[in-house]
Amino acid sequence: xxxxxxxxxxxxxxxxxxxxxxxxxxxxxxxxxxxxxxxxxxxxxxxxxxxxxxxxxxxxxxxxxxxxxxxxxxxxxxxxxxxxxxxxxxxxxxxxxxxxxxxxxxxxxxxxxxxxxxxxxxxxxxxxxxxxxxxxxxxxxxxxxxxxxxxxxxxxxxxxxxxxxxxxxxxxxxxxxxxxxxxxxxxxxxxxxxxxxxxxxxxxxxxxxxxxxxxxxxxxxxxxxxxxxxxxxxxxxxxxxxxxxxxxxxxxxxxxxxxxxxxxxxxxxxxxxxxxxxxxxxxxxxxxxxxxxxxxxxxxxxxxxxxxxxxxxxxxxxxxxxxxxxxxxxxxxxxxxxxxxxxxxxxxxxxxxxxxxxxxxxxxxxxxxxxxxxxxxxxxxxxx
Amino acid sequence: xxxxxxxxxxxxxxxxxxxxxxxxxxxxxxxxxxxxxxxxxxxxxxxxxxxxxxxxxxxxxxxxxxxxxxxxxxxxxxxxxxxxxxxxxxxxxxxxxxxxxxxxxxxxxxxxxxxxxxxxxxxxxxxxxxxxxxxxxxxxxxxxxxxxxxxxxxxxxxxxxxxxxxxxxxxxxxxxxxxxxxxxxxxxxxxxxxxxxxxxxxxxxxxxxxxxxxxxxxxxxxxxxxxxxxxxxxxxxxxxxxxxxxxxxxxxxxxxxxxxxxxxxxxxxxxxxxxxxxxxxxxxxxxxxxxxxxxxxxxxxxxxxxxxxxxxxxxxxxxxxxxxxxxxxxxxxxxxxxxxxxxxxxxxxxxxxxxxxxxxxxxxxxxxxxxxxxxxxxxxxxxx
Numbered sequence: 001x002x003x004x005x006x007x008x009x010x011x012x013x014x015x016x017x018x019x020x021x022x023x024x025x026x027x028x029x030x031x032x033x034x035x036x037x038x039x040x041x042x043x044x045x046x047x048x049x050x051x052x053x054x055x056x057x058x059x060x061x062x063x064x065x066x067x068x069x070x071x072x073x074x075x076x077x078x079x080x081x082x083x084x085x086x087x088x089x090x091x092x093x094x095x096x097x098x099x100x101x102x103x104x105x106x107x108x109x110x111x112x113x114x115x116x117x118x119x120x121x122x123x124x125x126x127x128x129x130x131x132x133x134x135x136x137x138x139x140x141x142x143x144x145x146x147x148x149x150x151x152x153x154x155x156x157x158x159x160x161x162x163x164x165x166x167x168x169x170x171x172x173x174x175x176x177x178x179x180x181x182x183x184x185x186x187x188x189x190x191x192x193x194x195x196x197x198x199x200x201x202x203x204x205x206x207x208x209x210x211x212x213x214x215x216x217x218x219x220x221x222x223x224x225x226x227x228x229x230x231x232x233x234x235x236x237x238x239x240x241x242x243x244x245x246x247x248x249x250x251x252x253x254x255x256x257x258x259x260x261x262x263x264x265x266x267x268x269x270x271x272x273x274x275x276x277x278x279x280x281x282x283x284x285x286x287x288x289x290x291x292x293x294x295x296x297x298x299x300x301x302x303x304x305x306x307x308x309x310x311x312x313x314x315x316x317x318x319x320x321x322x323x324x325x326x327x328x329x330x331x332x333x334x335x336x337x338x339x340x341x342x343x344x345x346x347x348x349x350x351x352x353x354x355x356x357x358x359x360x361x362x363x364x365x366x367x368x369x370x371x372x373x374x375x376x377x378x379x380x381x382x383x384x
Numbered sequence: 385x386x387x388x389x390x391x392x393x394x395x396x397x398x399x400x401x402x403x404x405x406x407x408x409x410x411x412x413x414x415x416x417x418x419x420x421x422x423x424x425x426x427x428x429x430x431x432x433x434x435x436x437x438x439x440x441x442x443x444x445x446x447x448x449x450x451x452x453x454x455x456x457x458x459x460x461x462x463x464x465x466x467x468x469x470x471x472x473x474x475x476x477x478x479x480x481x482x483x484x485x486x487x488x489x490x491x492x493x494x495x496x497x498x499x500x501x502x503x504x505x506x507x508x509x510x511x512x513x514x515x516x517x518x519x520x521x522x523x524x525x526x527x528x529x530x531x532x533x534x535x536x537x538x539x540x541x542x543x544x545x546x547x548x549x550x551x552x553x554x555x556x557x558x559x560x561x562x563x564x565x566x567x568x569x570x571x572x573x574x575x576x577x578x579x580x581x582x583x584x585x586x587x588x589x590x591x592x593x594x595x596x597x598x599x600x601x602x603x604x605x606x607x608x609x610x611x612x613x614x615x616x617x618x619x620x621x622x623x624x625x626x627x628x629x630x631x632x633x634x635x636x637x638x639x640x641x642x643x644x645x646x647x648x649x650x651x652x653x654x655x656x657x658x659x660x661x662x663x664x665x666x667x668x669x670x671x672x673x674x675x676x677x678x679x680x681x682x683x684x685x686x687x688x689x690x691x692x693x694x695x696x697x698x699x700x701x702x703x704x705x706x707x708x709x710x711x712x713x714x715x716x717x718x719x720x721x722x723x724x725x726x727x728x729x730x731x732x733x734x735x736x737x738x739x740x741x742x743x744x745x746x747x748x749x750x751x752x753x754x755x756x757x758x759x760x761x762x763x764x765x766x767x768x
Contacts, residue, residue: 040713044720048702069689069713076690077709085705305453306460318432321469325461329424329453336428336720 005141005193005221007253011362015245015272016370018361021057021222021253023089023141024189025081028057030253030274031357033265033350034091035281038064040074040084043282044340045347047086053317053348054355056088059277062134062143063095067117067124071137079139079188091277092140093257094131096147096197097226108148110165128172132194136180139188144224144257145173147197152232159201162227166199167213174217193221195255201227202236204243211247222253225273229259237264241271248272262291262353263377266370269357276354281346286339288331291349293373295380299342304328311341317348389525389577389605391637395746399629399656400754402745405441405606405637407473407525408573409465412441414637414658415741417649417734418475419665422448424458424468427666428724429731431470437701437732438739440472443661446518446527447479451501451508455521463523463572475661476524477641478515480531480581481610492532494549512556516578520564523572528608528641529557531581536616543585546611550583551597558601577605579639585611586620588627595631606637609657613643621648625655632656646675646737647761650754653741660738665730670723672715675733677757679764683726688712701732 006022021028035042035050036059042050050058060080065071077083080090099106099113106115112127128146135143146169148162177194180187196214200206214223225244228237241256248254255275256268265276281291288300292312299311307324311317319327319341330338360369390406405412419426419434420443426434434442444464449455461467464474483490483497490499496511512530519527530553532546561578564571580598584590598607609628612621625640632638639659640652649660665675672684676696683695691708695701703711703725714722744753 039717039719040710041717041719041721044724046721046724068717069709073690073709077692077707083707083710083713085710306457308461323461323467325453325457326424326467326469329467333423333425333452335423335425336724337425337430340428340430340720340724 003221004191007222007251009251011364013361013364013366014270016269016357016361016366017250017272017274018358019253019274021274023057023193024191025087025089025141026056028089028275029358031265031269031354031361032057032275033354034059034275034277035347035351036061036277036279037084037086038279039068040065040080042347043286044336044343045282047084049318049344050086050347053344054351055347057091057275058086058088059091059093060084060138060140061095061098062092062131062138063098063126065092065138066095066134067119071134075137075139075188081139081188089142090140091142091255092135092138092144094135094144094146095126096144097149097258099126100149110168112146128169129176132173132176132180136184136187136192140192141189142193142195142222143177145170145194145196147199147226149199149227149230150201152202152227152230154201156201156203156206159199159203159206163199163201163206163210166197167210167217170196170214171217195222195224196220197224197226197257198244198248199227200240202232202240204239207240207243208247211244215247215249220252222255222275223248224255224257226257228256229264234264238267238271241268241273245272262350263374265350265353266357266374269354269361270366270370276350281350282343285342285346288342289346290342291346292380293376295377297380299324299328299338300331311345315345315348316352317345319345387605388575391606391635393635395748397745397748397750398654400653400741400745400750401634401656401658402742403637403658405658407441407577408575409471409473409525410440412473412659413742415649415653415738416441416659417738418443418659418661419731419735420445420661420663421468421470422663423452424449424464426731427670428720428727429666431468433702433728434470434731437728438735439731441475441659442470442472443475443477444468444522444524445479445482446476446515446522447482447510449476449522450479450518451503455518459521459523459572465523465572473526474524475526475639476519476522476528478519478528478530479510480528481533481642483510484533494552496530512553513560516557516560516564520568520571520576524576525573526577526579526606527561528579529554529581531583531610533583533611533614534585536586536611536614538585540585540587540590543583543587543590547583547585547590547594550581551594551601554580554598555601579606579608580604581608581610581641582628582632583611584624586616586624588623591624591627592631595628599631599633604636606639606659607632608639608641610641612640613648618648622651622655625652625657629656646734647758649734649737650741650758653738653745654750654754660734665734666727669726669730672726673730674726675730676764677760679761681764683708683712683722684715695729699729699732700736701729703729
C-alpha cells in the first residue's frame with residue numbers, strides 16, 4: 001500500500017526548502033506555520049477563520065485533551081477532525097513538554113512519568129505506550145513521540161540523560177505505534193505518522209547524537225526538533241538548528257516545535273525547517289500585542305487612540321476593515337471582539353510570512369528576501 | 385425634502401403587524417429583533433457575523449460610549465457606523481436607564497442627572513440637551529430621548545413623577561434635537577430620528593397619560609416603550625403593552641426597549657410591537673444558556689457530554705456544524721469559541737424568530753402560529 005504521507009521538496013535555496021507534505025487529510029505547502037488548538041480550539045478562532053486566513057495544518061495537545069475532555073471521549077465523537085470540525089491535517093504534541101513542566105507534581109522514571117493533573121490533582125501516568133494510545137484515540141495525522149524535555153539552559157549531563165531516554169522511549173513508541181496501526185484499524189485516522197523528536201538542549205554533540213540515534217532506529221515520515229525556544233538564547237537555538245540541519249535526511253520534513261516568533265520562523269526556514277507551531281500569535285493577541293512587518297506593537301498604546309488605519313497597511317487578514325482606534329477601544333473596554341481580531345491578525349501574519357518565504361525559495365531569492373525582512377522587522381526596536 | 389425615515393405597514397393580523405421601517409442606512413423589515421452592541425460591539429460578534437445571521441439594525445448605548453471611548457472621539461472617527469464598521473441602521477439608547485441605575489452615585493434634578501462614572505468615579509452630568517449632543521456625535525439613525533426611568537415595581541406616585549418629568553425632558557430634547565439638525569449639518573448622520581419613550585411603570589393610567597402627552601408634543605417618527613422588563617411581573621408587562629397599543633398611532637413603528645426573551649418577543653408582536661432589543665442573547669450565551677424551540681437550555685449540563693447533534697435540529701446559525709458535545713467541551717475548558725458560538729446562536733434565534741413571526745403575520749396565521757410556538761417553547765418547563 002502506498003503511504004498517504006509523502007514529502008516532495010520542489011525548490012531549495014541555500015539551506016531553505018519549499019515543498020509539499022501530503023497527509024491523509026490533505027496537502028501542506030512548506031514552509032508552513034501551524035496554529036495551535038491546544039484544547040481542540042485555536043483560541044478565539046473557528047475552522048472557517050483558519051481556512052480563510054490560509055492555515056492548512058493545525059496542532060492540538062495530547063496532555064490537555066487527555067485530561068479534558070478525554071481522548072476516549074474524542075474518539076467516541078469520531079476523532080479530533082470531526083470533533084472540532086477541521087478537515088485538514090492535524091498534528092498532536094505528545095504532552096512531553098507539558099508533563100515535564102509540572103515541576104513538583106511529577107515523578108520521572110524509565111517507565112514513564114507519574115503526575116498530578118493541573119486541573120483536579122488526580123494521579124495520572126504517561127508512558128510511551130499510553131501516549132501512543134492517547135494519540136491514536138485523538139486521531140491526528142501526525143503524532144509526536146513521548147519525549148523527556150528539559151529546560152533550555154540545562155547542563156550537558158542532564159540534557160544527555162533526557163536525550164538518551166527520549167531515544168529509548170522512541171523505540172517503545174514505535175513498537176506501540178506499529179502494533180496500534182496493525183490492530184486498531186477502526187481508529188479515527190487509521191494510518192498516522194509518528195515523528196521522533198531530536199533533543200539535546202543547547203549541546204551540539206548531543207543534538208548530533210540524538211539525530212543519529214533516531215535515524216539508527218529506522219526511517220521516519222518526518223522529524224521533530226524539540227527543546228528549543230524554552231529559555232535558551234536565540235543564537236544558541238540557531239546554532240542547534242545548524243547542527244540538526246546537517247544531520248537530518250533532506251527528503252523528510254522537519255518540524256521545529258513551539259517556535260514561534262516571526263524572526264525565528266525566518267531564521268528557521270534558512271536552516272532547513274519546514275513546519276512550525278506556536279501559541280504566541282493567539283496568546284499575545286489576547287494581551288493586545290500584534291505583529292507588523294516593522295516589529296511587534298501593542299494596540300493598547302495611546303498612540304493609536306485616533307488612528308484610522310488598519311493594524312498594518314496592506315494586511316489581508318479579516319480585521320483590515322477595522323481601524324486601530326476601534327480595536328484599541330475594544331481592548332480598553334475588554335470586548336471579546338478585540339482579542340479575536342488580534343488573534344486572527346497574528347495567526348494570519350505568521351501564515352502569510354511562511355507563504356512569502358515559500359515564494360522567495362521558489363524564486364531563488366530567499367537570502368535577500370530574508371535579510372531585508374529581518375532588517376525591517378528588527379528596525380522597530382529603534383522606532384518604538 | 386422627503387424624510388429618509390418611512391414606515392409602511394404591509395400586513396396586520398390581529399394586533400400584530402408586518403412592515404418596513406426605512407432609515408438613512410437602509411430598510412428594516414418588522415417585526416425585528418435588534419442585537420445590542422453596548423460599547424460599539426455586539427459582544428463576541430463582528431459585523432459580518434451579524435449580517436450572516438440576518439440582523440439588519442443594531443443598538444449601541446450613549447451612556448457607555450460617552451464614558452468610553454467618548455462620543456467626541458467616535459465623531460472624530462466618522463461616527464458609530466464607520467467606527468464599528470456596521471453599514472446598517474443603528475439606534476442609540478440615551479443612557480437614561482443606565483444613569484438611573486447608578487443608585488447612590490447619582491443626583492436627580494429637574495435640570496438633569498449628576499452622576500459618577502462607574503469606571504473612574506469622575507463627575508458627569510446628563511441633561512436632555514447634553515444627551516442630544518452625545519447622540520448627535522455618535523450618529524445613530526434613531527436616537528432615544530433622555531428619560532427618567534424607575535424600577536418596574538415603583539408605586540404610582542414615583543412612576544408619575546418620573547413619567548411627567550420624562551415628558552418635560554422630551555420637550556427639551558426636541559428643542560435641542562431640532563437645533564442640532566438645523567445647525568450641526570456635518571454630523572456623521574445629518575438626519576436622525578428622535579424617538580420619545582412611553583413611561584408610567586405598571587400603572588395603566590400613567591401609561592395612557594404618557595402616550596397622550598407624547599402625542600400632544602407633536603408627531604414622531606417612531607415611539608419607544610420603556611421601563612418594562614425591569615423587575616415587574618410578566619402579566620403586568622403584557623397589560624401595559626395592551627394599554628400602549630391602544631394609544632399609539634398605528635402608522636408609526638413601536639419599539640419595546642430592553643425586551644427580551646423569546647416568549648416576550650412573541651407576546652410583544654401580538655400587542656403591536658415592531659422593534660425589540662435585549663442583551664439577553666449574548667449575555668446568556670456567555671454563561672452557557674442557549675435558546676431552543678422547546679425552551680432555554682444550558683450547554684454545561686452533563687446530558688450533552690456525548691451529544692453529536694447541533695444546538696438545535698434545523699437551526700441555520702453558523703454553529704450548526706458543531707456538536708453539543710464539542711460546544712460543551714469548549715465551555716468546560718473556558719474556550720472563547722464556546723461563548724462566541726452560543727452568542728451567535730442566541731442572536732440568530734431571536735432574529736429568526738421575528739422573521740418567522742413576520743411571515744406568520746404576512747400569511748394571516750399569526751394567532752395560531754404564536755399559540756403553537758408559545759406552547760412548544762413553554763413545554764420545556766416540564767421537560768427539564
